Amino acid sequence: MPTPTHTPSAATAHAEPAHTTHHLSAKKLTLHFLEMVVAMAVGMVALHPVWTLVLDAVGAPGLMHDPYTGALIMATNMTVAMSAWMKVRGHRWRPIVEMGAAMYLPFLVLFVPLALGLIGEGALMLWGHVLMLPAMAAAMLLRPHEYAHC
Structure with missing residues (x-):
């Protein structure tokens, strides 16, 4: 005589994958966020010399130093x-x-207080970078499904 198999209820079957998917999505979102931060750092380091060479070549090296x-x-x-x-x-x-x-976006927003003399160049750079992080998180949370496959 075959033994009866236990079939989970529709609510249980639906709830379990959702919990696992949510956990994996948070993990994947965090991993993607960290990958983006690393890519940004690589871009700053690798491309800065390119800008320096190009701006020197065209006679506009001051553009790098303008806030x-x-x-x-x-x-x-x-x-x-x-x-x-x-x-x-x-x-x-x-x-x-x-x-x-x-x-x-963070830099564009901070250009206003910079122009008004409310913040200095150091604050522009510091807060521009700090505010990028929540701006990136917001972009990711806008479309979490986009980052589920990462």
């Missing part, structure tokens, strides 16, 4: 490397653009 263009160049360096890594990881262009916006 506005310097911040935008740094955000570009981070965005290029991060975008390349996201593309390698199989992301679509829309999330890549959103993550790139997270690199620029």
Whole structure:
């Protein structure tokens, strides 16, 4: 006589994978976040000399030292490397653009208090980088399914 098999109820079957998926998603989101931070750092280090050479060659080395263009160049360096890594990881262009916006938005917001003399260049760089982290997290939380496959 065959033994009866236990079939989980629909509520139990649905609840278990959701808990596991949520746990794995949080882990994957954290891993992706850390990968993006590493890619940003690589971009800053690797691309800074390229900008220096190009700006020297065109006679505009001062652009690197101007707080506005310097911040935008740094955000570009981070965005290029991060975008390349996201593309390698199989992301679509829309999330890549959103993550790139997270690199620029903090600096753009901070340009206002800088122009008004409320903050200095050091604060611009410090807070621009600090505010990138929650901006990146917000971009990821906007589309968590995008990062589930990472």
